[in-house]
Amino acid sequence: xxxxxxxxxxxxxxxxxxxxxxxxxxxxxxxxxxxxxxxxxxxxxxxxxxxxxxxxxxxxxxxxxxxxxxxxxxxxxxxxxxxxxxxxxxxxxxxxxxxxxxxxxxxxxxxxxxxxxxxxxxxxxxxxxxxxxxxxxxxxxxxxxxxxxxxxx
Numbered sequence: 211x212x213x214x215x216x217x218x219x220x221x222x223x224x225x226x227x228x229x230x231x232x233x234x235x236x237x238x239x240x241x242x243x244x245x246x247x248x249x250x251x252x253x254x255x256x257x258x259x260x261x262x263x264x265x266x267x268x269x270x271x272x273x274x275x276x277x278x279x280x281x282x283x284x285x286x287x288x289x290x291x292x293x294x295x296x297x298x299x300x301x302x303x304x305x306x307x308x309x310x311x312x313x314x315x316x317x318x319x320x321x322x323x324x325x326x327x328x329x330x331x332x333x334x335x336x337x338x339x340x341x342x343x344x345x346x347x348x349x350x351x352x353x354x355x356x357x358x359x360x361x362x363x
Contacts, residue, residue, distance in 0.1 A: 212280070213279045213280060213281070213297055213298075213299055214278075214279050214280030216278070216279065216297065218294065218295035218296055219232070219295035220278070220295075221275060221278045224274075224278050226274055226277065226278065227271075227274045227275055227278050228270055228271045228274050230265075230271055230275075230362060231362075232292070232295065234261040234262065234263060234293075235261060235262050235263070235291065235292065235293040235307065235310060236262070236263045236264070236265060236291075236292045236293075236362065237249075237250070237253065237262060237263075237264050237265070237289070237290070237291055237292075237303075237307060238264075238265045238266075238267050238272050238275055238276060238288070238289070238290040238291075238292065239264065239265075239266065239267065239288060239289050239290075240266070240267055240268075240288045240289075241266025241267065241268045241269075241272075242266075242268065243288075245336075246288075246289070250264045250357055250360075251354060251356075251357055252314075253307075253311065253360070254354065254356040254357040254359075254360055255356065256311055256313050256314050256315055257311050258312075258313070260359075260360075262307070262310075262311065262360060263360045263361070263362055264357070264360045264361055264362065265361070265362040265363075266361070266363075267283045267288050267290075268283070269362070269363050271362055271363065272362075275290065275292070276288070276290060279297050279299075281299070288337070289303055289304065289333075289337070290303065291303035291304070291306055291307050293306070293307075293310070300329060300330050300333040300334075301318075301321060301324075301329035301330065301332060301333040302322075302326065302329060304318055304333075305318045305319060305321055305322050305329075
């Protein structure tokens with residue numbers, strides 16, 4: 211999946227994107243996906259400097275940011291990493307987020323040796339089948355104080 215080419219912080223000038231605090235990295239992910247919810251909890255636990263924030267794509271903010279970058283919020287390719295005004299998606303986004311987080315997040319780094327086409331293929335297979343493989347949940351209904359502090363709505 212290809213992101214629409216945009217300049218850094220281009221969403222700030224897009225009237226269809228709700229205003230939000232974009233200091234620090236933000237991960238936009240499927241709030242109904244068990245695997246994404248697991249990832250959100252992992253971010254809340256592993257991010258020792260508490261800089262990452264998380265936004266479910268089912269929110270008005272999440273939907274507007276994804277649309278800005280040419281992504282369909284209802285499509286299975288729904289993971290977007292926004293940092294320093296730049297957006298990344300697919301496995302590349304997860305690798306970048308893991309590197310920034312450090313610690314256990316670095317376990318994703320070896321996947322960077324795969325060609326981008328292979329990364330995208332792997333991510334697409336997982337994303338397309340995530341509900342069948344892992345099920346559904348509601349990230350925002352989870353009673354996890356660390357996670358709730360990071361959620362953007």
